[in-house]
Amino acid sequence: MALLEIKNMRVEFPGRHGTFTAVEDVSLDVNEGEIVGLVGESGAGKSTIGNAILKLLQAPGRLAAGEVWLKGERIDQLSDHEMLNVRGKRISMIFQDPMTSLNPIETIEYQLVETILTHLDISEAEATRRAIDLLDQVGIPNPAERIKQYPHQFSGGMRQRVVIALALSVEPELIIADEPTTALDVTIQAQILDLIKELCRSRNLGVILVTHDMGVIAETADRVAVMLRGKLIELGPTQQVINAPQELYTQSLIAAVPPSNKKIDRFPKVATEDSEGSALQNFDLSGHWLVRGDTYSTGGKSLLEVKGLKKRFQVTNAILARNRTYIDAINDISFDVQAGETFGLVGESGSGKSTVARVITGIYPATGGTMRFAEHDLTSAESRAEKQKVRRDIQMIFQDPYSSLNGRMRIGSIVAEPIVVNKLAGSTEERKEVVADLLELVGLGKDAARKYPHEFSGGQRQRISIARALATRPRFLICDEPTSALDVSIQAQILNLLKDLQDQLKLTLLFISHDLPVIRQMCDRVGVMRHGDLVEVAETEMLFETPQHSYTQALIGEMPKFAK
């Protein structure tokens, strides 16, 4: 008998404009000691299944049909009160973001002991002992001391361990892990996945691992279920699904994952995606507004030259200088970027890679060092007009397409704004024409100009960001994690678009990412950052094949291997 059996599950969200079916006719079972991966893109309904099992669906969502059996006991018909004995006690959940899944104003001890006492009839002292023991088991050093601390005193990886300890606190039979490592760095991700695997084996737990990341599935799951628009389309042993996928969608989903072991020219498209191909092929750019404007002669030198760059942030304020504390976000780094190339910066969170981008664009002033862009010195004080010109030539695309566009402006105005500010168009007609062309160029079509950002998906918004960045006719584009908030199929489209634009417009790119396979596909040369230092700079292929620095070796070693 399987540990958990889901039979013909159907989840509906009734709304004003008809009922939306999030999960349709899904049957799935999980055995003891088995990790079942649930994979799919955003909106596929994979998280909804987890919430439906525990009856935690957000109103007005409801389980419209189907049955859920836990060890031969039907649990989908239990009352809310009876469910309290299932949640946490028999089935636990781990959420995606460890930064937000713990109550920030209570100690770890409080939250653990509270959970234990809710389910077990033991004394408080015993519960505390058990809590310390749990922290020890999930690999938190000095558990007796750290248990007294608050969530903000733990790092992301350590917090996720605390979350796992909470989920394990009453020895559940099944754990639903909803994107448990998505918010974590690659080295931490490997540790957390190992911990989940180890716990699954040693305690004979069943695990449902919900993720969008094929690499995570390949490394962790025993069996994998692929979801598309609420339906389960393929189910089988992990190796079989990855090496010989039956469904077209699965095949293209796997193909869209940037391979970590070789460089390919373009990313394949996912079969079912709503086609938004780049319009570049039928776009003649010769003599167009976009390629007019000043050109630089770099005189054989590099386009951007960074020497001994430093950036220091003050963390705490104090009256006495010696009591003030600082963080050196960038610690004396030097590199240069040649015209027309893509230079990658890779590193884990907190390594200072985004700070580099912000210092180059002038969002943060540099603490020390020099930066030269073409013939301009970016660090020395120059005239306002000259600064404006450099800013126009260096543009940036941000990570989060949801917060980087003003929700109260139409797309047309958003894209036109840089043109207006820099007085780049002769007349209103020319400006409108340029905006229409830009939107056409990034594959959205000129009708998009009249709409507002909320009418677009994440990938489309990132296209808008790109159009906006191009509106100043930049020579140098800084992309700060441009695809890390996007699904893999959308990521492939955006990366293809960036490559095409680079070819057509002779752009130079500084590409920042934590994702090694993406870096390998996009960049000509790569710099590896760690704790504010640039530990290694090399040609991309050299870096991946023969990494020199021990940290680079570790980073590449931890990257989920995804053999096809």
Place this chain on the structure above:
Amino acid sequence: MIYSILKRAVQSVFVLLLVGLVAFSMFRFVGDPVDNLLGQERTEADIERVRQELGLNDPFVVQYWDFLSNAARGDMGVSFRQGRPAMEVILERVPATLELALVSATFAMTLGILLGIYTAIHRKSWISNAILAISLIGVSLPTFLIGIFLIYIFAVELGWLPSFGRGDVVDFGWWSTGLLTWTGLKSLILPAFTLGLYQLTLIMRLVRSEMSEVLKQDYIRFARARGLSERAINFRHAVKNTLIPVVTVAGLQIGSIIAFAIITETVFQWPGIGLLFINSIQFVDIPIMASYLMLISVMFVVINFAVDLLYLAIDPRLRDGKGA
């Protein structure tokens, strides 16, 4: 942390100096107290004598310096009307206002927080909707109208409660309290309700929206997934997180309850500092007005300071010197 407390203290001193300047400039530019003090049958000599006594003939800078150094010692000058030290006159009235403010703040906070929590948890119930609809009245009707309305119903028509004054008071040293007598308590009900109604609705709406926001957080979902009861989730996890932003607003509101007591005190003829202030304006009794201004600003500064400290007590994230 010591840094931020000191920074606060320095800021507070600046605020007080600025209010002091405003208070002082009233002496120079608002009306002429001599007219009120001496009445119709005065001679030029009388006027000159009084001006000399009150120091009104000294140069501006000397007067300002005198004002500041006296104010620092708590000496705000002599009331033009009563001929007694202004601070003494004000302090006599302080207990009445503070008791009124305290009772109405307690009323507003308790009921506001409770109703806010209720309406946040039961968002869609008809009781919540009714509470919210009624609360609109509290926000939109002016205080004096509510006061007059209440007097009409409970004092004039029903005759249950007194319409003005403080009732009997008991003295403890310089503090006189109305909380220990039956008439004192009865007199407190209407003004306290009137004064607190606006704050009540404000706090309720604030708590409701903050708590709705907190209930959407991941740690609440995670708490639910761990099998904690709704009771534990709502009252142990959600409420405490809700109260962090509420503390700031509530703190400022206590300040404004004291300051805005003027209208309520006038309507109910409550013998507090607000009523004293209004009467002083009629007589251009500038020392009283200046002392009132100073006293209110000191209270605001102290309350703000206390709120900052309270923040540190509630939110462990601020204790490590991050933020703040």
